[in-house]
Amino acid sequence: MIRIAITRAVSRALEHCELTHLPRRPIDFALARRQHAAYEQALREAGCEVRQLPEQTDQPDSVFVEDTAIVLDEVAVITRPGAPSRRGEVESMAVALEGLREIVRIEPPGTLDGGDVLRLDRVLYVGASARSSVDGIAQLGRLLAPFDYRVVAVPLRGCLHLKSAVTQVAPDRLLMNPDWVDARCFPGWEPIAIDPAEPHAANTLRVGDAVTYPASCPRTAEALRKRGNDVRSVEMSEMEKAEGAVTCCSVIVPV
Numbered sequence: 001m002i003r004i005a006i007t008r009a010v011s012r013a014l015e016h017c018e019l020t021h022l023p024r025r026p027i028d029f030a031l032a033r034r035q036h037a038a039y040e041q042a043l044r045e046a047g048c049e050v051r052q053l054p055e056q057t058d059q060p061d062s063v064f065v066e067d068t069a070i071v072l073d074e075v076a077v078i079t080r081p082g083a084p085s086r087r088g089e090v091e092s093m094a095v096a097l098e099g100l101r102e103i104v105r106i107e108p109p110g111t112l113d114g115g116d117v118l119r120l121d122r123v124l125y126v127g128a129s130a131r132s133s134v135d136g137i138a139q140l141g142r143l144l145a146p147f148d149y150r151v152v153a154v155p156l157r158g159c160l161h162l163k164s165a166v167t168q169v170a171p172d173r174l175l176m177n178p179d180w181v182d183a184r185c186f187p188g189w190e191p192i193a194i195d196p197a198e199p200h201a202a203n204t205l206r207v208g209d210a211v212t213y214p215a216s217c218p219r220t221a222e223a224l225r226k227r228g229n230d231v232r233s234v235e236m237s238e239m240e241k242a243e244g245a246v247t248c249c250s251v252i253v254p255v
Contacts, residue, residue: 003207004253005048006096008065009055010036016060017242018083020130020160025241032238036063039212039234039249046210046232048252053096059089063239064248066163067113067131068093070124070140071253074147076101077140082111082131093251100253104143110136115161115248120168120189127162127181128153154185163247167204169211169229175220177202192227195219203245205252212246 015027040050056062061083068090070077076097081087094103106112116127117140124144126137134153141151158180159165165180173190176183177199183191194201194217201217204224213221215233224231236246 001047001208002255003048004100004255005040005043005050005207006053006065006093006251006253007036007040007043007050007249008053008063009033010063011056011058011060013057013060014063014238014242018061018085019243021158022241022243027238027241029238035235035238036249039236039246042212042232042234043207043250046207046212048207048250051096053092056089056092059086061086061242062089064115064242064244065089065093065251066248067115069097069251070112070114070117070119071097071101071251072119072144072147072149073254074102075144076103076253077112077143078103078105079112079114080106080108080110080136082113082129082133082136097251097253100255106136106139106143109133110139112136112140113161114251115163118162118166118168120174120186122148123150123152125152125154125162125186127156127165129156129159129161131161152185154181156181160243163203164200164245165202167202167247168206169204169224170206170227173227175202175204175224192223195223200240200245203247205246205250207252214240214246216240
């Protein structure tokens, strides 16, 4: 399978990013750029064609492209981010996806962040977070019903997005932080708990059989390797200061 990974150059305004659960710390822009380039290389090594969108100097969080779109086999949903400061990121993603998918949109007053959406087979689990509203989740359900997808809202506690708390690491397994999400919300899936010393370890990016994973969580990475996962660690320290993670920095489009 050919996969396109849509990314965006790191904004030099990244230090002015939105923050919800973390204190503001200095961000090394040059290091962030280097780490992002290494992340893109990891995507290439996992079999992706990387298409980098231009920097948006006036959009601090714009490197986190995942929040602007949900790409499925049949359709792409252009979101309406919950943080008003991020809504200027959306149109360029819509343009990037033209010709690759039919485009549908979340409309005001609904809000939805792509980081809240975890697709498992024909079910899309959506975090009921501060960024994704009841109306936005309901709109997603209506938009995807014609394509035979089911949308299920999932309660969260103490984290920004659903994929901060849980991601898929194997055909039948989920990696999760049980303090942030309840495993019973995902019937039929085997839950794997992160190492308690690494609360942000549940966010992984699975492309094919490869799992791109933050180098800041070595204990959980080793546990995944012992279970047979092909774990490929990348440094994400500067993105992590901005409440970003490995899923946040790309939109994967199978073609």
